[in-house]
Every structure is written in C-alpha cells, then in structure tokens.
Amino acid sequence: MSFNIYDLTSFTEWIHNSLSQAMSPGWVTVTEMVIVGVAFLTFYAIVGLFLVYAERKVCAFMQNRLGPNRVGPFGLFQTIADLTKLLFVELVSIRKADKVLFNLAPFIVIIASFMAIAAIPFAKGLHAIDLNIGVLYVLAVSSLGVIGILLAGWSSNNKYSLIGAMRSGAQVVSYELSVGLSLLTIVVLAGTMQLSEIVEAQRHGWFIFTGHIPAFIAFVIFIISSTAETNRGPFDLAEAESELTAGFHTEYSGIKFAFFFLAEYINMFIVASIASTLFLGGWMPLHIGSWEGFNNVMDFIPPFFWYLGKTGFIIFIMMWFKWTFPRLRIDQLLKLEWKYLLPINLVNILLMALIVLLEWHF
Amino acid sequence: MKSILKYFSEIFYGVKSLLGGMRVTGSYFFRPSTIVTQKYPENRDSLVMFDRFKGEVVMPHNEKNEHKCTGCGICEINCPNGTIEIISKMVETEDGKKKKAIDKHIYRLGMCTFCGLCVKTCPSNALAFGQEFEHAVFDRSELIKVLNQPGSQLEKGVE
Amino acid sequence: MENVLNSTVEEQQEYIINMGPQHPSTHGVLRLVLSLKGETVLSVEPHIGYIHRGIEKMCESITYPQIIHLTDRMDYLSAHINNEAVCLAVEKALDVEVPERVKYIRTIMAELTRIQSHQLWWASFGMDLGALTCFFYGLRDREKILDIFEETTGGRMIVSYNCPGGLMYDIHPNFQTRVKEFISYFRKILPEYNQLLTDNVIFHERSKGMGVLTREDAIAFGITGPSARASGFSCDVRKHEPYSAYDKVKINEIMYSAGDTFHRYTARIDEMWESMNIIEQLIDNIPEGPFFVKMKPVVKLPEGEYYQRVETARGELGVYIISDGNKNPYRIKFRSPNFSNLWVMNHISKGNKIADLVAISGSLDLVIPDIDR
Structure with a gap:
C-alpha cells in the first residue's frame, strides 16, 4: 500500500477500512479515538517542548545571546531536561487554598487547549474531526481556558494571583470579541464555517491576498487579539512578572506549573494554526494566478510542511512582539480593544460584506 | 472631523x-x-584577564624560591577586614644577629574585599594581585591561604 | 493604616499587599506596603533596613583610606563617585591640592560611571515595563565600560580606584583609546535605545503624565539628581559647585519641567549624551604628571567638621565628617540621594495603578543598599 503524502485521505481511509475488517463498528470508533488521542498527546508534548526551546532561542538571538546550548546539540534537549526536573519538584500545598479548585485549574487549562487542537486540519485529509461549524467550535473551546486561569487565581489564596486572574478574565472576555469578529470577516468571504472547506476555497489564492484590505486588517487584528487571548507579551498582564511576580500561577510548582507553561505554548500554536488556516491557506501551497511552472514547484512541497511553515511564521511574529514591546496597563489594554480594535473590526466586516456582494474579490 | x-x-x-x-x-x-555571549568553560584556554585584574592577593617568588616579604606587618595594619595575618619568627642571620622574619603570611580569601590597600602600601612590593578567578571550593577552610611558599627565603637586599 | 486593619472588607474595600522584600521590581530588598483598592494604589509605605550593614558606624573604627572600600558598597552603581566624595572631603580637610592629572582622570571615570549606571537603569527600567530585551541591550553596552574599568582599576563594579590624595594607580596605556572607541560605539547605539523604547507608543502611554512631581514638591522632599531636574529643579552639583575638573568643561544641565515618569526617563537618556560630551572634552587633554600626592602613612584629619557634596548618578551625595584629630573619623554621615528620593513615592503614586507604581519606582532609579547603608 503506497500513500500519497500530498493527500492523506487515502491513508486515514486505509486505517479505517482495515480496522473495520478486524472488529465491530463500535470498537472501530473506540480504537480510532484512542489512536487519535495518543497521536495528539505525542504531538502536543513534542510541539510544547519544541516551542519552549524555540522561544528561548528566538529571544536569545534577539538579545545578542546564544540561548540554551548545553544539553544536547545546540541545547535541543534543554527543555526535556527542564521538564524532567519539573517532574521531580515538590508539589507545595498551600495553606487555606481551595484544594479541589487548586488542583483542577491546570487540567482545565490544558484540556481546553487539547480540545481546540482536534478541529485543526494539518494536511489534506489529516484532521480528527471535520465539524461543519469548525470556526465556531474552535472559538468556543479555546475560550474555556480562562476558567482555569480564574480558578487558579482564586483558589491560590494569594492576592497577587487573584489580581492576575481578574486581569486575565477582563482581558480574555473582551479580546474574545475581536477574535470572533476578525474570523467572521473571513467566514463572510469564504461562505462556510467548515475549516476544511475554508482551506479548499483558498486553492487559487490565500484569503489574505484575495480578500483585499479588509482581509489584511482582519489578519492584523486577529494576530493582536489572539496574542492577548493567549496571555502573551505585550499582553501578559495575567503573569506580569515585574508587577505580580508570576500572576495567577505564583503558587504553583512542579508539574502543575508545567501544565500552565505548556498550555501557554500550545495555545499559541493553536491560534497560529487558526490564523494560518483562515488567512494563509492552511496546508494549501502558494499559488499565484496562472504561473503554471511556479504553482507546480509549490505543489511539490508536501502540505503538512506548508502548514508547519505558515504556523511557524506566525508563531515567530508573536514571539517577535513579545520580545520587543513593553507591557500594557490594564486600562490601556481594554482601551485598545474597545476604542480601536472593535470599531475597526465592525467597519471591516461591513467592508468585507460589501466586497463579497459586489464580487470584488478575486 | x-x-x-x-x-x-x-x-x-x-x-x-x-x-x-x-x-x-x-x-x-x-x-x-x-552575539556577545562567551562560552565560558570551553574558552578557558583563550580567556585572558587584564593584567591589573584583582583576582587574589599573591606573593611572587623568584626562581630561587625567594620572596620580598620582610614581615613588617604594614599590610596587616592596612587591611580593613582583618584578611591578612602575619606570623613571624626570629631567625639568626649569618653574622649571628637575631632578626624578625616571616613564618606564615596568612591570607583569608573569603574575607578579602579587593580594596588593594595591602598591595599599594607594601614597602617592599612583596604582594601583587593574581589573575586567577576560579575560587569556588567546597570547603571554606581552603580559602585560607598561606602566601609564602614552604621553605622560601627573604630575597637578598630587601630590608 | 490601623483603620484599614481593624475594619472589615465590606466597609473599607481596600486591601493590603506586601511588595517585597523579595519582588522582581523593587531591585533589591525594599519592602513596599501597598494599600490597594482594586488595582488602584491608595498609599505606599516603604519599609527599609533589610540590607542595613552599618557602614557609617563601621567607618568610625577604620582609617580614612580604608573607608573607600565601604563607600564602594553603598551605591554600587556609582562606586567611583562615592569614593571621590570621601577623598575630596579628606583632601579638603587636609588642605591638599591634588595634581591636575588626578582631577581629569577622576572626572572622566565619574562620567563613565554615570553612563554605566544609567545604562543599567535603562535596562532594568525596560524590564519593569515588561520590555525584557532592553535589559540585555543595556547590560551588553555596560559591559564595554566595565571592561575599561577592569583594565585600569582591576575591578569591574567595585573599582576602589580613588584614595585620599590621588589615585591608586595610573591609568592604563590603553585607557584613552578605549574610551574613545566606546564613545563612538555608544553614540551609534543610543538612537537604537530610543527606537526600541523611547519612541514606542506603549511606552508613551505608560509613562506620560504618570507620577507627576512638581518643582515645589521636589524641593520639599529633597529630591536630587535627574529625577529632580526632570521637575525643573536645578540641582546639578557639577554645575553649581564644581569639584575635580568640572570647572574646566562646559556642562549643559539637563532640565525638564513636566516631572512625570517620561521626563525622568528622558532626563537620564540625555544625561548619557551629556556625559559623553564631557568625556570628549577631557579625554585628549589629560595633563602629564603624578597621579597622587605623597601623603603621610597615617592620615589624620585636624579637629573639625568637613562636608563635601558630589553629584552621583542618582543625585546629590553628601559626606559629612567630624574629626577629633585621630586617624579614624569621630562620626561620618552620608547624605545619600536614594534615601531622599524613596520617600516621594507615596506622594506621587497615589491614585495610580500597580503597574504605574512599578514604573514610577523604576523611574526614580533606586539602589537599595544606598538607602540602608
């Protein structure tokens, strides 16, 4: 059996068919769920560890440093060493903390990010569920994480944590709006909420090019507001190292802290994936009009690498933000959202609707 | 508008x-x-400190194992922290006279603040700063050093 | 304060939070007791003394040349200038005129110290605001000055280069070329600082109009240094009461009138430019000659009281010596700039957010060991 790396539908179908031959349909579903679960867990761990390493390297190079360079070649195993160390760190129990919520919070954060990853199309025919309301699902699930942050802040019995959690609550709730509206701009253009179809619709040009200026504005707004939604710098007010020491996870140690830490990076990966799927064509190679030769060369690169490349590019931009800008204050953060991003976004959707109605897009 | x-x-x-x-x-x-990072333990061989770098106080000895310290104790008086302690002994010179000489020049690196007063005030230039900077040890007692080498003599002509 | 503690949360709606002694943005072991309402700061109560080493008392039992190694450790970022203050006071008391060469070298070293102190301040101020990259750029450039120090004095931060009557050693032969190299390098780098932080719109939002200190308040609280000059209080000792070689150079006193965080920031950035100008006026004209005056082995000050003030990177440092004729001072008192600058914090940060408090305390540029001494 040979697989086409440009279209993995045959691969997934082959797994399904061979399982169906071996067991009853009920068991097939269960087995497939387990396979997907294990695959995602592995993927999750690898992406998380690699992103931590990448962030440290990127910021080091921006700051005239070398970054991790001791464990393994170019320090590649540094994060694995760090994780191993975190596994052995004592889990300090906090006096007068709400034990149940305190222990529950990291799991909520990590489960929310885990659920969101399921709907993302990694390559043609390679995604766990292809919901017909994929965009809505991702939006809904990714905002669950804030509950974990609020719980962590509340249950820690620490004023710094509480301030961090409250900031995070206000921040995520308001920036959710911008994320939703900027994605809606693309939904208006694509005419569907199904992620696989959105990707397919970008066969002849990515939405950021075909959608004229509104799509570009939506892209910029999405990058800004999704950075805020993932609590990353310059919007890292929930952690705000120089003000609140570590914000909502001040009291966490060991593996529970590692969960928060990993979830932050996975969230970044998810929003970058969504951005690349909706604006940059997901796994779709770069096609320019009728340049046949160029398009063929682009088609030669497997879609999974296109996807990884685009996601990596957006993650790099988000890291670039974080390591350049000073942090905003909470009222300025809300001002940015309600006075600038939201009005621009609303006008932007109108413009996009107009463009779609008049069929000005390519 | x-x-x-x-x-x-x-x-x-x-x-x-x-x-x-x-x-x-x-x-x-x-x-x-x-990038300005130096890879420290790897570049140990090529790492050169400035000649005036104050790493530790040393007592230079010449090839005949002779130093210039007369045991006068001025460095001990000038040290603000009691880092230096001089234990002297009486020796008999060739012409039969008894003379004070140094037995042990004790230098406590752990207490030194590298102000440089001992080196500057030494009348016979017996002390100097060494460029060694890797002073970490597992036992604090190793930081107490005796600067004059065993069996060393006062250099001829130094009073 | 007691009211707050005795009343219930429902009545008072304020809560108290301890910022420090271990906190990333207090730059040392300063403890600020904040009373907050939500995120708004109602009052700040600084608690000091966590790094009190009794330097003034220790000075009473050691000789004048030995005091140098303690003043190094007060405000460790302007170690050279602290030492200079003590040396000038002792020289004044003994009526010793140091050679011109010493004056020039002291001035150049003091200005280099000022630049490196402001570089570190810029680095940590950026970090307070969350721009972590500033920290590394600031330290990277500071390293170049520290290398110059190390080559000449043997120490990097704790230089111990002054002694009553002159300098410990002559300058290194490479000193002049290295300083000139540094200045031409740093003149290219400073605009980058501006691009990265000063011009940034987020930084403007964070700093403009925050923590306004009026000229009257600055005088009333005894604020000195760039923080006071940003409020329009002309207090540069280098200009008003020149010591060392400052009477031979043209100094522009950096003055602003707004007195907010942003202008305290720009005042320091401009001071770096000004310091480079001062060094450039002196570096080629260092006169030949001895680098110290022969002093008696035991320095004894005649009975009396002596005062000398100098301009450190943070403000005015005063050294007040009472001598009873012995080799040790009878009493020595340092008027340290950070101590006075700290107490204005409550006044100017009331009503601002926690994030602004961090920015304000960063813009006052406090060095805690100098407060406690």
Missing part, C-alpha cells in the same frame, strides 16, 4: 513606532555575528 483625523493619525504613528522597535530586535535576530 478633527478628532477623527486624530484618531487615525494616532493609530498610524502608534503602528509606526511599534514597527521601529521591531526593526531593532529583528535586525539583531538576523545578525548572529552580534
């Missing part, structure tokens, strides 16, 4: 200033030649 213009010019200048900042960090990112 004016306020609308202001609204958009604020956005424009804001974005412009942000891009200016990103240009600085971005330009360093793509120029790895500007």
Whole structure:
C-alpha cells in the first residue's frame, strides 16, 4: 500500500477500512479515538517542548545571546531536561487554598487547549474531526481556558494571583470579541464555517491576498487579539512578572506549573494554526494566478510542511512582539480593544460584506 | 472631523513606532555575528584577564624560591577586614644577629574585599594581585591561604 | 493604616499587599506596603533596613583610606563617585591640592560611571515595563565600560580606584583609546535605545503624565539628581559647585519641567549624551604628571567638621565628617540621594495603578543598599 503524502485521505481511509475488517463498528470508533488521542498527546508534548526551546532561542538571538546550548546539540534537549526536573519538584500545598479548585485549574487549562487542537486540519485529509461549524467550535473551546486561569487565581489564596486572574478574565472576555469578529470577516468571504472547506476555497489564492484590505486588517487584528487571548507579551498582564511576580500561577510548582507553561505554548500554536488556516491557506501551497511552472514547484512541497511553515511564521511574529514591546496597563489594554480594535473590526466586516456582494474579490 | 483625523493619525504613528522597535530586535535576530555571549568553560584556554585584574592577593617568588616579604606587618595594619595575618619568627642571620622574619603570611580569601590597600602600601612590593578567578571550593577552610611558599627565603637586599 | 486593619472588607474595600522584600521590581530588598483598592494604589509605605550593614558606624573604627572600600558598597552603581566624595572631603580637610592629572582622570571615570549606571537603569527600567530585551541591550553596552574599568582599576563594579590624595594607580596605556572607541560605539547605539523604547507608543502611554512631581514638591522632599531636574529643579552639583575638573568643561544641565515618569526617563537618556560630551572634552587633554600626592602613612584629619557634596548618578551625595584629630573619623554621615528620593513615592503614586507604581519606582532609579547603608 503506497500513500500519497500530498493527500492523506487515502491513508486515514486505509486505517479505517482495515480496522473495520478486524472488529465491530463500535470498537472501530473506540480504537480510532484512542489512536487519535495518543497521536495528539505525542504531538502536543513534542510541539510544547519544541516551542519552549524555540522561544528561548528566538529571544536569545534577539538579545545578542546564544540561548540554551548545553544539553544536547545546540541545547535541543534543554527543555526535556527542564521538564524532567519539573517532574521531580515538590508539589507545595498551600495553606487555606481551595484544594479541589487548586488542583483542577491546570487540567482545565490544558484540556481546553487539547480540545481546540482536534478541529485543526494539518494536511489534506489529516484532521480528527471535520465539524461543519469548525470556526465556531474552535472559538468556543479555546475560550474555556480562562476558567482555569480564574480558578487558579482564586483558589491560590494569594492576592497577587487573584489580581492576575481578574486581569486575565477582563482581558480574555473582551479580546474574545475581536477574535470572533476578525474570523467572521473571513467566514463572510469564504461562505462556510467548515475549516476544511475554508482551506479548499483558498486553492487559487490565500484569503489574505484575495480578500483585499479588509482581509489584511482582519489578519492584523486577529494576530493582536489572539496574542492577548493567549496571555502573551505585550499582553501578559495575567503573569506580569515585574508587577505580580508570576500572576495567577505564583503558587504553583512542579508539574502543575508545567501544565500552565505548556498550555501557554500550545495555545499559541493553536491560534497560529487558526490564523494560518483562515488567512494563509492552511496546508494549501502558494499559488499565484496562472504561473503554471511556479504553482507546480509549490505543489511539490508536501502540505503538512506548508502548514508547519505558515504556523511557524506566525508563531515567530508573536514571539517577535513579545520580545520587543513593553507591557500594557490594564486600562490601556481594554482601551485598545474597545476604542480601536472593535470599531475597526465592525467597519471591516461591513467592508468585507460589501466586497463579497459586489464580487470584488478575486 | 478633527478628532477623527486624530484618531487615525494616532493609530498610524502608534503602528509606526511599534514597527521601529521591531526593526531593532529583528535586525539583531538576523545578525548572529552580534552575539556577545562567551562560552565560558570551553574558552578557558583563550580567556585572558587584564593584567591589573584583582583576582587574589599573591606573593611572587623568584626562581630561587625567594620572596620580598620582610614581615613588617604594614599590610596587616592596612587591611580593613582583618584578611591578612602575619606570623613571624626570629631567625639568626649569618653574622649571628637575631632578626624578625616571616613564618606564615596568612591570607583569608573569603574575607578579602579587593580594596588593594595591602598591595599599594607594601614597602617592599612583596604582594601583587593574581589573575586567577576560579575560587569556588567546597570547603571554606581552603580559602585560607598561606602566601609564602614552604621553605622560601627573604630575597637578598630587601630590608 | 490601623483603620484599614481593624475594619472589615465590606466597609473599607481596600486591601493590603506586601511588595517585597523579595519582588522582581523593587531591585533589591525594599519592602513596599501597598494599600490597594482594586488595582488602584491608595498609599505606599516603604519599609527599609533589610540590607542595613552599618557602614557609617563601621567607618568610625577604620582609617580614612580604608573607608573607600565601604563607600564602594553603598551605591554600587556609582562606586567611583562615592569614593571621590570621601577623598575630596579628606583632601579638603587636609588642605591638599591634588595634581591636575588626578582631577581629569577622576572626572572622566565619574562620567563613565554615570553612563554605566544609567545604562543599567535603562535596562532594568525596560524590564519593569515588561520590555525584557532592553535589559540585555543595556547590560551588553555596560559591559564595554566595565571592561575599561577592569583594565585600569582591576575591578569591574567595585573599582576602589580613588584614595585620599590621588589615585591608586595610573591609568592604563590603553585607557584613552578605549574610551574613545566606546564613545563612538555608544553614540551609534543610543538612537537604537530610543527606537526600541523611547519612541514606542506603549511606552508613551505608560509613562506620560504618570507620577507627576512638581518643582515645589521636589524641593520639599529633597529630591536630587535627574529625577529632580526632570521637575525643573536645578540641582546639578557639577554645575553649581564644581569639584575635580568640572570647572574646566562646559556642562549643559539637563532640565525638564513636566516631572512625570517620561521626563525622568528622558532626563537620564540625555544625561548619557551629556556625559559623553564631557568625556570628549577631557579625554585628549589629560595633563602629564603624578597621579597622587605623597601623603603621610597615617592620615589624620585636624579637629573639625568637613562636608563635601558630589553629584552621583542618582543625585546629590553628601559626606559629612567630624574629626577629633585621630586617624579614624569621630562620626561620618552620608547624605545619600536614594534615601531622599524613596520617600516621594507615596506622594506621587497615589491614585495610580500597580503597574504605574512599578514604573514610577523604576523611574526614580533606586539602589537599595544606598538607602540602608
């Protein structure tokens, strides 16, 4: 059996068919769920560890440093060493903390990010569920994480944590709006909420090019507001190292802290994936009009690498933000959202609707 | 109308200033030649400290195992922390006279603040600063050093 | 304060939070007791003394040359200038005129110290605001000055280069070329600082109009240094009461009138430019000659009281010596700039957010060991 790396539908179908031959349909579903679960867990761990390493390297190079360079070649195993160390760190129990919520919070954060990853199309025919309301699902699930942050802040019995959690609550709730509206701009253009179809619709040009200026504005707004939604710098007010020491996870140690830490990076990966799927064509190679030769060369690169490349590019931009800008204050953060991003976004959707109605897009 | 213009010019200048900042960090990112990190234990062989670097106080000895310390104790008096302690002994010179000489010049590295007063005030230039800087030890008693080497003599002609 | 503690949360709606002694943005072991309402700061109560080493008392039992190694450790970022203050006071008391060469070298070293102190301040101020990259750029450039120090004095931060009557050693032969190299390098780098932080719109939002200190308040609280000059209080000792070689150079006193965080920031950035100008006026004209005056082995000050003030990177440092004719001072008192600058914090940060408090305390540029001494 040979697989086409440009279209993995045959691969997934082959797994399904061979399982169906071996067991009853009920068991097939269960087995497939387990396979997907294990695959995602592995993927999750690898992406998380690699992103931590990448962030440290990127910021080091921006700051005239070398970054991790001791464990393994170019320090590649540094994060694995760090994780191993975190596994052995004592889990300090906090006096007068709400034990149940305190222990529950990291799991909520990590489960929310885990659920969101399921709907993302990694390559043609390679995604766990292809919901017909994929965009809505991702939006809904990714905002669950804030509950974990609020719980962590509340249950820690620490004023710094509480301030961090409250900031995070206000921040995520308001920036959710911008994320939703900027994605809606693309939904208006694509005419569907199904992620696989959105990707397919970008066969002849990515939405950021075909959608004229509104799509570009939506892209910029999405990058800004999704950075805020993932609590990353310059919007890292929930952690705000120089003000609140570590914000909502001040009291966490060991593996529970590692969960928060990993979830932050996975969230970044998810929003970058969504951005690349909706604006940059997901796994779709770069096609320019009728340049046949160029398009063929682009088609030669497997879609999974296109996807990884685009996601990596957006993650790099988000890291670039974080390591350049000073942090905003909470009222300025809300001002940015309600006075600038939201009005621009609303006008932007109108413009996009107009463009779609008049069929000005390519 | 004016306020609308202001609204958009604020956005424009804001974005412009942000891009200016990103240009600085971005330009360093793509120029790895500007990295200033030294890989310390690896570059140990090529690492040269400045000659005046104050690593520790040493007592230079010449090839005949002779030093210049007369045991006068001026460094001990001048030291603000009691870092230096001089234990002297009486020796008999060739012409039969008894003379004070140094037995042990004790230097407690752990207490030294590297003010340089001992080196500066020494009348016979017996002390100097060494460039050694890797002083970490597992036992604090190893930081108490005897500067004059065993069996060393006072150099001829130093009073 | 007691009211707050005795009343219930429902009545008072304020809560108290301890910022420090271990907190990333207090730059040392300063403890600020904040009373907050939501995120708004109602009052700040600084608690000091966590790094009190009794330097003034220790000075009473050691000789004048030995005091140098303690003043190094007060405000460790302007170690050279602290030492200079003590040396000038002792020289004044003994009526010793140091050679011109010493004056020039002291001035150049003091200005280099000022630049490196402001570089570190810029680095940590950026970090307070969340721009972590500033920290590394600031330290990277500071390293170049520290290398110059190390080559000449043997120490990097704790230089111990002054002694009553002159200098410990002559300058290194490479000193002049290295300083000139540094200045031409740093003149290119400073605009980058501006691009990265000063012009940034987020930074403007964070700092403009925050923590306004009026000229009257600055005088009333005894604020000195760049923080006071940003409020329009002309207090540069280098200009008003020149010591060392400052009477031979043209100094522009950096003055602003707004007195907010942003202008305290720009005042320091401009001071770096000004310091480079001062060094450039002196570096080629260092006169030949001895680098110290022969002093008696035991320095004894005649009975009396002596006062000398100098301009450190943070403000005015005063050294007040009472001598009873012995080799040790009878009493020595340092008027340290950070101590006075700290107490204005409550006044100017009331009603601001926690994030602004961090920015304000960063803009006052406090060095905690100098407060406690």
